[in-house]
Structures are given as structure tokens and as C-alpha cells.
Amino acid sequence: MVDKRVKTCGEALVELLQAYGIEVVFGIPGVHTVELYRGLPNTRLRHITPRHEQGAGFMADGYARVTGKPAACFIISGPGMTNIITAMAQAYSDSVPMLVISSVNNSHELSLGQGRLHELPSQRELVAGVSVFSHTVARPDELDQVLARAFAVFDSARPGPVHIELPLDVITAPATFVGAGAIGKRYRPGPSRAAIADAVALLKAAERPFIVLGGGAQNAANEARRLVERLGVRTALTVNAKGVLARGHPLSLGSRLPQKPVLDAIQAADMVLAIGTELGETDTLLFDDQLRINGQVIRVDIEPEQTTRNVLPSMSICADAALTMQALYDALADFNPFDHRAVVAELRRASDGLAPAAYRAHGRFLDLVAETLPDVIIVGDSTQPVYGGNLFYETAGPRRYFNSSTGYGTLGYGLPAALGAKLALADTPVVSLIGDGGLQFTLAELATAVELELAVPILVWNNKGYGEIKRYMVDRDIPTIGVDIYTPDFIAVARGFGCLATTVSTRAEFIEALQDADSASKPTLIDIPEELALDW
């Protein structure tokens, strides 16, 4: 029987989301969003309820980082939106696509300041600062247009979070004039012939070139490998570009960008090709040495302004990384390649020799995780082994190692983001690596993990407090305050949530625990004592 009732905007919305390929919605239903749920059971969209909207945002982030696709979040007005802002800001900093759909008070109440439920003076303004755009749907027939705009961003621009808010009266309004389907296929901009010719000329004139690849090159691993090999040039990867050149590639410096020998080499280079990277401080600044570039710089970025930030370019190409690298490769068919393999080996050796022993140990710890669980995706928080891993851990491909220590640098990301990644890739091992301080930020998401029966090993790097901040205080001669905190018994906490939980003290125990956790029917918290793990 045909349903003659006119659909509401809320019902039309979920159908449109499905048409655009959205698969998962993260949200905590509330009084203001119940009408977004009316149509949901009639779609194939999977709904996940986290325990806090911050968890919803981080889960959507983890989902997007492994798939390259946005997930949706359904968020209530007011507190729901202020709860998710940190996650949106992390996604904004790291250019992660995310579609945040929220309610807002009735359109005839906006801006009046009448003390309505969940009211904000301007929710849209609040969210605009951490979004590519934030839009209030004033009339039902805007709905398909604004969704098209969101997907234009995700598919053709520098990705990031988009916020669309629907007033309560619009959610329930008849969707008579809302278009039913997705717009046609979207493409990304390529480089012009002139730009490629100029870049090729610069590359051909270079004597000491250097390549830096950033997160914008994540979808271009093949193009990157071919171009780097054709040029034969040493290449550094930012943390968000890990795996764009596979572990062991003889021209890859891995992510040793912040280390002095590598920074010195960039400074001495006469030509730097920087693709899809901010060259931002969280990519380059870990120790006291700053990024300085004296040579010519070619910057390639999907966002025009980004080609001018931090380092001014000699020439810039505003285009997709994959298309640009492919075009350069094609135009360099007759290039007489460098052979930087020995240079790379020497730079690696020099850097590794200088690195603090703990960071090397962190790298070895992560290598052990990867040896134990082949193809593993490691989702990290801002925690010490992640800082070491940022430098020394290398992956076989992109989208297998990411964390919140880059960009926004938030705490509490590592658990929910790992859950989002595991939801996307159920058959791939996904590990969460988080410190004891960070885990407490989003602790309640252990309940979500149990509910979803996700076999995620949660590695808690336990240094009983905020180790990184403590180190800074000691360095600055500040008596330590608020960093040696009371730490709960994480094993008992995890069991209280219904997780499996275990403490390990030897390498062999750790390996066994990790394997068990990966094949368990629920999440397992593995408490890792820092002082022992450094020797594994």
C-alpha cells in the first residue's frame, strides 16, 4: 500500500543522506531531535548511540579517517552542539569530513532570547567557527540544496566538518518540494597545463630537491609513489600522510620531519615540493628546531589560502594532490632521476641517533603491535607513545595510523575514534592507544563499545597522570600541579562497564593479550605499565 501521507523534512532528510551514501549516524536522541528519527528505521542507515555527543563526533572522525567518507551526527540543540564542538574542531584542524545535523529552536523563536529550552543566542555562529560552513535551514525546500553544498565540500574541496541545523518547525514541515535524490557525481579540480609546465621547469632546475607530503595526499598513494620514484627524491611524510609511501620505501624519511638532521636538509634544499600539507607546527615542531626553507617552494593544495600559510611559495598550484602528482609524473617522463637512497639512509641514521631513547622505544612498541596484528589500524590519543610513534612508526599504507596529537591536540579522542574506525572496518584489526589521563576524558564510551560488541583492544599507556605536561613543568622549573592525579583502577573500571580487561607485564603476555583482544566478542582494556613496556 502506498503511504499517502506527505513526508516531513526529517523523513526526507534521512532518505537524502542514504542517497548520498551515508551509512552511519551517530547521535543521542533528545526532545528536539526525535522527529529526525521518525524516518530512520525505514532506511539502511545504521544508528549508533554514544554516551556523550563528544563521543559521537570523535566516532564520526574515526569512521571518516579510515574510509575517507563522512558519517553523519544527529545532535540536539544547545548542549548537544556545545558537547560536540571539540570533536568538530579536531576534524576541522585535520581536514576530516563530517556532517553534523542538529536541531535548533523554532524558526519564529530564533534570536529572541526568550529563555527557550536548549536556547543559544546564536547556535549557528557558535558552530561556524569550527565548520567549513554552518547553515540554518529556513524553509523546507532548502534542504536538498544545502545537502548538495555539503557534499560539494566533502568531494571537491578541502574536507572538514559541515553543520546543518533544522529548526523544530522545519523538521516537521511537509517536504513537498524537497528533491528526492543526490546530485550527480562530483570531481576534484586538477592542475592547469601551464602550472605543470612551470613546476616541471623548477624541478628540472633543482639540484638539491626535497619533497614533503601531507594529509592531503592520503588518497594518492599510487601517484605519490610513482612520482617520488620518477624523481628519485627524498621524501618526508607528515603524521597525517603516514603510509602514503609504504614502510621501507628507500626514498621515504618516514615522519622524521621535526628532527634536526631532516630540518637542516630541508633548509639546505634548493627546491621543496610540498603537497597537501599545512607545514604547520604540529607537523614540524616537536623539539626546539624550527622549519626554515631557503630554496624555491612549490606548494600544491586543494585550498588556495593554504598554499601561502607558514611558508610562502615560489609557485602554487591549487588542485587535487592525486591529479597533480599524476600530471607531474606524466610530464616528467624524460626526467633524469636523482638517487637519494643513500641520503635517505644517512638522514634516517642521523635522526634516529639523536632521538630520545623513549621515543625510539615507543616506535618499537608500536612495531610490536603491528607485528602481532598484521594490517592493524592504530588510533591514538595525545599520549607519549603516540608522540614517539608519530616520529618512528611506519605503516604499509595510508589511513592506518592517526591520532589527536596533530592539529587541535585534544585528549579523549583515542577511544571513540577507534570505535568509529572499527564500525567502518569490522574485519580489520583496530587498536586504541590512549594514556590514563586521556582515557578519563571520554571514559563512558567504554559502555558504547560493550553495547556494540566491538573487538577493539584498548591499550592504556599508564603513567599515572599527565606525563607529558609533567615533563614540561619540570623543564620550566614549575612545581608540578594537577598532573600527579589519582588514577582509578582501570581494570575494575573496564569490567564495571562490561569490558574484558587485563594487565600485562611481559612482552609475551602483551602479545597474547593483544591477539586475544582482537578476536574477542567485546572490547578489551589492556593496562600497560609504561616503565616495563619501554623495554619490549
Next chain:
Amino acid sequence: MHTEAHLNVGEATIKLLEQYGVDTVFGIPGVHTLEFCRGLNKSSIHHVQARNEQGAGFMADGYARASGKPGVALVISGPGVTNALTAVGQAYADSIPMLLLSADAASYTLGKGLGCLHEVPSLTDTTAPLTAFSAIAMNAEEVPLLLARAFSVFSSERPRPVHIAIPTDVLEMPVETDWEVPELPMRPAPTAKKIERACELLRNARQPMICVGGGACLAGDAITKVAERLGAAVIGSINGKGIVPDTHPLSLSAGTVRREVQQYLQQADVVLAVGTELSEVDSFEETLEIPGKIIRIDIDTRKMNDIYPSEVAIIGGARASCEAIANRLGEVKARAETVTEVARIRREFRTRLDAGQLRHCKVLDVLREALPDETIIMADVCQLVYTGTFAFDVGKPRLWNYPGGYCTLGSGLPDAIGARLARPETPVVTFAGDGGFMFTVQELVTGAELGLALPIILWNNEGLKQIQDDMILREIELVGVTGINPDFIALAQACGCHALRIDSAEGLVEAINTAFNADRPTVIEVRERDPWLN
């Protein structure tokens, strides 16, 4: 001698806060706030370490609600601020004085989008919509000026959060002068002419009534006097509950949500509304029907002609204005029938209750009996609390708290921690539903670390019950509202708290008494489905 010369901005800011009477700050230290920490070590200010900056913000909110003094949260730039936003939003909605003091990225990086650590395009733009004002100190000498402005807001305006951000390079700048607390303004006094017009309306009223909100917390005696002289019934908002004691014969408690109160309000020919928004969150009605003439007293000029235009609009502090009315009212005959009518309406509060509300009342009655009169209730949003707003009596303002305006989940526990620290001599208890409790469950660890005696009444109705009910009412298939719960007892114990599940009224009373004398918080789980509530 230049004793100040060696202080930097971070240290001098803390020292100045101390002079403003700040004794506690809530936060989580980070790389960007180290120079504040340097100052904290030299000060008498107690630094309380939350487990998420959201908790720190709520603790500051609870501290302010319990003490009447501004609560201070000290957080890192970026995620520290955005984590605290929901607490700031709650303080904004409920007019709570709160200072959010944060670091910001180095001043020479601001606005450039360089991708610095903790960067947002504009930190202060992010907080501006939620604050009385939000400002960055771009050099050392701006800091005392901004703090003076913040504390002037707290002392004289409608209190609302203020955000002051200090870039990391400014935090390290040397301070060459002595920073001092200036003379702070007071709330404005009403004009005699307006008071006279209000008195005239009230004198000639056939059936006057009084609505009181959170802005009238200090005006309880004056309002009670005016009410008694007029024979006017008094209706509290959520934040106005107890300003005239709930047990007073003229009090309709915070009963606006009850149909019988709304109908009674329609009979009033003059309504004196003091420090209240007459908000929908008190009545669950988009607009209340108020045919009577309204006298509004508020310090926020924008409240005068919002949904309910005023016949007489008085800008002034609530206490000064109500005292002036009491003094100028002159000869007036108290309306005699009101006491009888109020008693009848109060009896009706316990009729037409649904099955859930009947269970709430059973628990609330036991709690009222068990808790000392002066107990501060810092509740989370849950169905038990909705019912308690009209079915649980308190005798003073600010004893009954939940964030009805912003309607946040998860504020109850951290707010209670803040209140407990603000008023160590006063019993504090929190009521929280299981769904809301999960939002900030990690703050149990903070409560345990601080060794606070704090009973936490965990009302377990298995999920987001209010939303389940809403979905059922609207014939929407249940989605995402019946999530499984942890073993709350094991979880609370693992977080360092005491915990027990009770299954009788006697058990509840005993658990509360024990919890008030314990060396740490106690989670007392009460299950809605338990037979003793049948």
C-alpha cells in the same frame, strides 16, 4: 623595591584573582597554561583537577550556585575551552557568574590559520555567543582591565559567564606594575516613580500574584513580606524555588508545570514578576496565558518586553526593588481567600500523576525526610527531578538546582562537587538519571580524589526515559534510547567511590546517612522498577 618585577602575566593574574576573593579554580593543566600553574603554586588558591574540562566548567557552575560568588575555570586554549562550552552555555542560560580563564595560541599566530597546536579560527568568537563578553588580552596591562570588567559584570549586571583568553606569549611577559582590585559597581536601584506605579497597581489589584525567578535569590524576605501584605500567591521558577519557602502558605512551589497553577495564574489581574524569564522550561508551554497586567523587575533591560510585555518595567536589583515596594505599598488589605486556594492547589499537585511520577513521589518523600533541611540538591536533568520541582519542598533559595534552561545532561555530579567545595559545612546531594550520569561519569574519580562526602542518588530507569516516552507518544519507533548500562556499583567502586544498590525506603535512608559521614562519594542506585516503589 620592585617585588612585582619578577612576576609574569600568568603569575600576576593568579595573584589578582586571589585579591578578588577567588579561593578555588577548576581545571586541567596543559602545555599552554603552565605559567598560570606557576602562579597557583605561590597562591592560596585551591586548584581542583577535573577529568574533562566539561567537568571543570560544571564544578565552577556548582561552586557559583552554592556560594553566590563567581566560579572560575582555568583551562587550556582550544580543546580546553571547547570542552567547557556546554558548562558555559548552562551558566549563560541560568545567569550564573562564571569566569572562564584560558590560554590562547601565541598572539602573533592568531587569525592566520597556521595549523598551530590547539588552534581554532577564533577562540573568542567561539565563546562570544555564550558569554557576557569574551576578550583576548593582547598585552600584559589589558589583563587587570579585563578582569575588572568581568567582576563588574558579576557584581552589577545580569550575571553571565565571561571568557578571558591570554595568549601564551603574553602569559610570559613581565609585569611591571601592581595590579589592584578597583571599586566595583552595585546593581542599579529602581526609580521612585516606577516603584510608585507598581505599588498603585498592586494596591488596587483584585487578585495579585507573584512570580519569582533565579534573579530574586537575595530578595526572599522582601518578596515574602509583599506577598503576605497583599495575600498574593507566589510561584517560583526552577531557579526561583525556595526563595519564598515552599512550605509557606502562599507558596505554589515551582509548580508552573501543573495545569492547576497555570489556570490559577490566568485569574490574576496583576502579576509581579521578579527576576524571572517566565520561560517555557518552567511550564513546558510555549507561551503562558497571562491576562493580568505584568510588573516586571529585572536587571536585564532586554527582558522587559519579550514574550510578556510589561505594564510597569522596573530596572533594578531584585532586593532593592522589592524592599522599595514593601516600604511604599502603604495600607492594603491582604486577600483572604488566597491561603485556602493555594492549599487546595497544592493538594492537587499529588493528583493526576502518571505511574512514573507516583514512583518519583515515593522516592522524593523518603529523600525529603532523610535529607537535612539545609541540604543543597545539585541535580542532573532526569524525570525524578522534573517531578521534584513541584513535589519536593525546600525552604531556601539555591537549595534546589538543575539546569532547566539549557537542559544539559551530566552536570549533576560535577556541579555537586563544586557546591561541596564551596560550602564544606553544608550537606550536598546529587540526583541523576542513568542516561545523564554517563555523560560525566569520570568525575567520580575527581570526587574520590578529593575525599568528598557526597551521596549520589542514581535514578536508574534504564536509558533515556524521557526521550523513550516522547518517541512512544509521537509513534516513532524507538531508536538509540535504550542503550545498555554498566554495572554502576562495580564502576563506582573502581573509580574509588563507595556504592550500593538499595531496595527499600529504610535502605535508602540508611545509605544517605552513612554517605554523609563517608570519606568519599557514595553512589546509591535506586531502580525505578524495584517493587518497593509499586
